[in-house]
Amino acid sequence: MAQKVTVYDVAELAGVSIATVSFAFTRPEKVKPDTVRAVMVAADTLGYVPSASARGLARGRTGAIGLYAYDYLLDSSAVSIDDDSAVSSARLFPLYADEVQRGVQLECRDRGYALMIGGNRTPNHLPHVIEVAGRVDGLIAFAGALSAAHLRQVASRIPVVELGGEVREPGTATVLVDNRQGMADLTHHLLKTHHYKRFAYLGELGTPEFRQRWEGFSTTLIDAEISVPEVTPSHPGDDASTVAAVEALLDKGELPEVLVCDTDQSALVAIAELKRHGLTVPRDIAVTGFDGILAGQLNHPPLTTVRQPMEEIGRLAVSLLVDVLGGGKAAEQADPLISSFMPGQTCGCS
Amino acid sequence: MAQKVTVYDVAELAGVSIATVSFAFTRPEKVKPDTVRAVMVAADTLGYVPSASARGLARGRTGAIGLYAYDYLLDSSAVSIDDDSAVSSARLFPLYADEVQRGVQLECRDRGYALMIGGNRTPNHLPHVIEVAGRVDGLIAFAGALSAAHLRQVASRIPVVELGGEVREPGTATVLVDNRQGMADLTHHLLKTHHYKRFAYLGELGTPEFRQRWEGFSTTLIDAEISVPEVTPSHPGDDASTVAAVEALLDKGELPEVLVCDTDQSALVAIAELKRHGLTVPRDIAVTGFDGILAGQLNHPPLTTVRQPMEEIGRLAVSLLVDVLGGGKAAEQADPLISSFMPGQTCGCS
DNA sequence: ATGAAAGCGCTAACAC
DNA sequence: GTGTTAGCGCTTTCAT
Numbered sequence: 091m092a093q094k095v096t097v098y099d100v101a102e103l104a105g106v107s108i109a110t111v112s113f114a115f116t117r118p119e120k121v122k123p124d125t126v127r128a129v130m131v132a133a134d135t136l137g138y139v140p141s142a143s144a145r146g147l148a149r150g151r152t153g154a155i156g157l158y159a160y161d162y163l164l165d166s167s168a169v170s171i172d173d174d175s176a177v178s179s180a181r182l183f184p185l186y187a188d189e190v191q192r193g194v195q196l197e198c199r200d201r202g203y204a205l206m207i208g209g210n211r212t213p214n215h216l217p218h219v220i221e222v223a224g225r226v227d228g229l230i231a232f233a234g235a236l237s238a239a240h241l242r243q244v245a246s247r248i249p250v251v252e253l254g255g256e257v258r259e260p261g262t263a264t265v266l267v268d269n270r271q272g273m274a275d276l277t278h279h280l281l282k283t284h285h286y287k288r289f290a291y292l293g294e295l296g297t298p299e300f301r302q303r304w305e306g307f308s309t310t311l312i313d314a315e316i317s318v319p320e321v322t323p324s325h326p327g328d329d330a331s332t333v334a335a336v337e338a339l340l341d342k343g344e345l346p347e348v349l350v351c352d353t354d355q356s357a358l359v360a361i362a363e364l365k366r367h368g369l370t371v372p373r374d375i376a377v378t379g380f381d382g383i384l385a386g387q388l389n390h391p392p393l394t395t396v397r398q399p400m401e402e403i404g405r406l407a408v409s410l411l412v413d414v415l416g417g418g419k420a421a422e423q424a425d426p427l428i429s430s431f432m433p434g435q436t437c438g439c440s
Numbered sequence: 441m442a443q444k445v446t447v448y449d450v451a452e453l454a455g456v457s458i459a460t461v462s463f464a465f466t467r468p469e470k471v472k473p474d475t476v477r478a479v480m481v482a483a484d485t486l487g488y489v490p491s492a493s494a495r496g497l498a499r500g501r502t503g504a505i506g507l508y509a510y511d512y513l514l515d516s517s518a519v520s521i522d523d524d525s526a527v528s529s530a531r532l533f534p535l536y537a538d539e540v541q542r543g544v545q546l547e548c549r550d551r552g553y554a555l556m557i558g559g560n561r562t563p564n565h566l567p568h569v570i571e572v573a574g575r576v577d578g579l580i581a582f583a584g585a586l587s588a589a590h591l592r593q594v595a596s597r598i599p600v601v602e603l604g605g606e607v608r609e610p611g612t613a614t615v616l617v618d619n620r621q622g623m624a625d626l627t628h629h630l631l632k633t634h635h636y637k638r639f640a641y642l643g644e645l646g647t648p649e650f651r652q653r654w655e656g657f658s659t660t661l662i663d664a665e666i667s668v669p670e671v672t673p674s675h676p677g678d679d680a681s682t683v684a685a686v687e688a689l690l691d692k693g694e695l696p697e698v699l700v701c702d703t704d705q706s707a708l709v710a711i712a713e714l715k716r717h718g719l720t721v722p723r724d725i726a727v728t729g730f731d732g733i734l735a736g737q738l739n740h741p742p743l744t745t746v747r748q749p750m751e752e753i754g755r756l757a758v759s760l761l762v763d764v765l766g767g768g769k770a771a772e773q774a775d776p777l778i779s780s781f782m783p784g785q786t787c788g789c790s
Numbered sequence: 791a792t793g794a795a796a797g798c799g800c801t802a803a804c805a806c
Numbered sequence: 807g808t809g810t811t812a813g814c815g816c817t818t819t820c821a822t
Contacts, residue, residue, distance in 0.1 A: 096798095097800065106808075106809085108801095108809090108810095109801080109808070109810075109811090110807085110808055110809075112800065113808085116801080120807075121808080122808090137592075137593040139573050139574050139594065139597045139598075141496075141497065141574055142574040143492070143493045143496030143575075144493075144497050144800040144801085145574075145800055145801075146491075146492075146493030146800090147493040147494050147799080147801090147814045148799080148800045149800080149802090150814070154556070192538075204556055204557065204558060204571075204575060205557040206504070206556055207545060207548070207556075207557065220490070222554070224489050224495075225504070242487070244489065247445070248489075388738060444815085447815065448815080457792065457793045458815090458816080459794080460792055462816065462817060462818085463792085463817095470791075471791070471792080472791060475792085490815085491815055493815075494814070495815080495817075497797095497799065497815080497817090498798055498815075498816045498817040498818080500798070
């Protein structure tokens with residue numbers, strides 16, 4: 091940890107001014123080739139590492155993009171597939187947020203941006219997201235991860251792209267995914283192929299994307315003149331709420347024929363809980379999910395679900411952000427990304 | 441994107457000096473409670489978002505940790521498990537680096553550090569890693585991702601922790617994993633349980649950790665007085681090289697009884713390639729891997745391998761770094777993390 | 791307890 | 807083509 095080498099040191103060794111050093115790095119074509127070479131040699135000799143803080147301050151931008159997720163998404167959530175399978179020991183599966191993050195990483199790399207993933211500790215009184223926001227030129231946030239107030243505050247300083255189903259705030263971009271059609275297709279399948287009539291729905295209506303799923307489900311039932319169940323509350327990331335929801339269902343006595351869940355994670359938790367009660371899926375009850383995460387496909391039998399283009403969502407978010415940062419006007423997504431029905435076997439298909 | 445709100449604005453609205461604003465945030469106990477409150481209200485009203493660049497410049501540290509990986513590790517590498525399984529459509533599995541990254545993320549969060557994942561484009565002439573290094577207080581690098589020269593350059597400015605099998609450079613910490621024992625145990629299993637005598641080894645010796653694997657393998661064979669094969673070259677992340685290695689093996693005519701690979705990824709690619717040639721694993725030839733990634737466990741049959749504590753590796757790296765940053769002396773890892781033999785079925789077990 | 795002021799390392803006018 | 811210089815927004819002595 092020797093003392094820092096700065097532009098001044100490089101300039102001195104190269105026998106030029108600090109401005110020339112700066113130009114040599116950022117606009118080499120504006121500097122005499124020999125001078126550039128001399129600067130590079132000096133920088134190399136000294137082991138010069140430019141300070142991103144200083145550069146960021148001077149330029150007014152950091153060259154980094156931030157990704158803000160719910161805290162719980164970072165936890166080592168244990169979605170164990172099957173307690174007696176060889177798989178059970180691998181407790182980490184890429185969940186929805188992980189796969190989106192991967193897309194974000196890839197696109198950031200392609201676009202030449204650094205990616206900041208939020209630190210958590212807030213040594214001062216500022217909310218966590220503000221800490222992240224202060225470090226980056228633009229922020230990507232999962233739908234629902236930001237309160238409206240924070241969203242507004244952050245968005246007033248840097249462009250924000252939300253990952254979700256609907257535009258929440260005028261001025262902040264949103265990656266649109268048509269959750270509705272995918273869920274409608276899935277419901278249609280349950281109706282037409284399996285002729286189910288007694289449905290239950292596990293989930294929530296807290297964010298636009300969840301509401302879309304519900305709408306895809308409920309309107310399809312209505313169209314088919316099948317009675318629409320109530321939403322049995324279950325919250326993403328909160329497995330306990332899913333377990334409770336299943337208990338509630340079981341307590342009611344009569345079991346539905348099929349349990350439609352609004353995330354794969356809750357579907358998997360529900361399946362495990364049903365099994366704990368001696369019920370087999372899909373023999374005793376069918377179950378479906380939403381997202382298309384790996385864990386669902388690895389379930390035995392594979393989960394019937396709707397796949398979201400997760401990597402694409404992440405990539406698109408970065409693209410939108412970079413376009414705005416590049417001086418473009420508020421980039422608009424051309425068409426919503428689509429979600430697609432993904433048949434498995436938990437619906438009763440074989 | 442309104443104009444930035446700065447300390448000056450907050451100070452003015454709160455009717456105090458900028459120094460007081462700063463103190464109110466960073467050392468509230470040194471400021472009169474009423475003043476703190478006034479500052480907070482002002483900050484809130486204006487939507488103040490402190491600039492991490494300015495803070496970093498002034499403080500000399502950024503509060504972020506960097507993670508540096510090989511480029512190829514970011515690619516959407518397609519390790520397809522089984523072309524006709526339900527799984528094949530999920531082409532993204534957490535590979536070694538992903539699982540380590542997860543550990544890094546978790547520990548960064550717990551320790552209150554932001555995580556920087558390297559951007560790639562280098563608009564100037566500086567090597568990519570230098571770009572990353574300039575943004576962070578400490579850097580974690582996968583073994584072999586940094587050239588010795590870069591390692592030295594970066595390490596002279598900020599603490600670096602390498603993820604690997606051996607200390608490369610005095611002064612830079614390394615997360616030690618005992619790859620050797622795990623590989624020796626696996627080899628022992630092949631010897632004692634399956635009584636194999638004709639081995640092939642796919643891999644490389646380019647980094648200490650790979651050399652450890654080779655040593656665990658070869659010394660166990662030597663002890664058992666079994667003839668040690670040559671290393672058939674195959675490079676991690678370069679599936680084509682693995683395919684070529686398998687071809688080379690097949691061209692030689694006589695097939696070995698077992699193919700020991702130095703990563704799971706190459707083992708999976710090898711299995712796919714063998715299958716393409718009409719060979720079944722483990723019936724016609726046994727195959728083993730190393731790492732314990734999810735994809736291996738999901739293979740049919742499950743891959744026999746050695747599991748590395750990947751999340752733990754990531755977490756430990758952050759811990760070591762944070763300890764050093766916290767002013768401690770060069771933190772030393774107490775004991776190497778262990779790798780453990782993980783039986784599957786590709787070795788011939790059922 | 792609070793304010794004034796000197797930087798932190800770099801960029802970007804502007805002058806030469 | 808290169809040098810001078812004035813900030814960028816914040817932290818941090820040092821006074822008061």
